[in-house]
Amino acid sequence: MGEIKVKGRIASLLEVGTGFHQELTGRENIFLNGAILGMTKREIRSKLDEIISFSGVEQHIDTPVKRYSSGMHVRLAFAVAAHLEPEILIVDEVLAVGDADFQKKCLGKMQEVSQQDGRTILFVSHNMQAVKNICNSALWLNQGKLKILGDVSIVINKYIANTKEANMSQYWASPNDAPGNRWARFKQVELVPHFANPDDALDIRVPLTVKFQFWNMQDKVQVSVELALFSYGGECIFDVPSPVISCQKGLVSGQCYIPGNFLNDGSYYITLYVVKDTTTTLFAFEECLSFDLEDFRGEIQWYGKWSGAVRPSLPFQIEQVNVFK
Known part of the structure; x- marks a missing residue:
């Protein structure tokens, strides 16, 4: 057991069907989730068309969600969670249920939410590329205990090195x-x-x-x-x-x-x-x-993670051409 201190409105996408009333339609569940987040009906209506369009379930939006497939559940759940403007969005690996195009769409939306809107995303995944694209810091848990917390690239590299053996x-x-x-x-x-x-x-x-x-x-x-x-x-x-x-x-x-x-x-x-x-x-x-x-910096005294997929040594010239008097 533990405790968590929260500052801000939270939305989560943790498991297929979580947060949905199975007897209500997709449209009704959008309003239900918005109300749970403390939004007014006017605020929800302003986002309604955008949510329905993003989810891709327009033809079934007035069908009870108990008749939705797992993929349709995830599509609508993510659209609701991402568009109802929570300050903190928690996303587990439930996105693995969706198809490749929708996963790409979701990852793009999460990047937009975190980078442009300045909101916080807690993203739980074993997809290292997705974590690297979305997050700027990472936390590696091993058997429920914190192993490393820090820059996302450093944590990913240490995680991979721990799980993969060199085969040369x-x-x-x-x-x-x-x-x-x-x-x-x-x-x-x-x-x-x-x-x-x-x-x-x-x-x-x-x-x-x-x-x-x-x-x-x-x-x-x-x-x-x-x-x-x-x-x-x-x-x-x-x-x-x-x-x-x-x-x-x-x-x-x-x-x-x-x-x-x-x-x-x-x-x-x-x-x-x-x-x-x-x-x-x-x-x-x-x-x-x-x-x-392994890394090598030589005379460079900056020790942050070097960005980029490659790090080529290219011909590079610099010289002073004038001196102020």
Whole structure:
């Protein structure tokens, strides 16, 4: 048991159907929720059309909500919670029920509410990219206890590093045991860091080479390999294709070089795609490699989280051209 001190009007979206009277229609439930939040009928009416339009359930707004699907429940519940202007909006992972387009719509609305309207959102999720897009601070709970509270990027990176182990090499001796299908099977994938010194840490300065070998199981095929690098928050950092080569049945080998001082610090994974004729994916070897890059600042004395998906070292000139007298 515990206690919570609240300053401001709260709306919540915690579970499908929570806050709805099942015998009332969607329209009636909008007025009910508004009244619970302390709004007048005039205030609710001013938002009514916007709520109904956002929810996408216009054709069923005068139907009792007990006949709604779980997705319709969530659509209307979120529209009500987001548009009735609470000072504090609490959203649990109930959004996972909605389809992808509606989830995107909800995330956009939450960003608008928090960034433009200056209201507070308490967002509970295991979707790291959504948390990163919406929140500026994060709280990591482990078995009901506070583990870390701080900047959202720092907390996410620590959470991911705790749950994901680096996987920098995999090898299979025989096609029969290797991951793949009747068109391609991988023999080896490896991430090779090029350390200046053997005892160096794997940080953002270290160049990397991704090496791979796969058995091509087809005759006379135009093949390329696509390398996609993702953050563990789910953000694609880059997606690059190899040259196309003409292949017979046999072993194919390749590599891709990632320069140092290019990526930002954080946790990453790599997916390799074997592609035919630059259009058809024959096999996707998902999350075949993973690694963590540590930070390095050198002479820079600012220690906040460095923003951006990449952190390239680019030619940059600055000079004084005049002196005031």
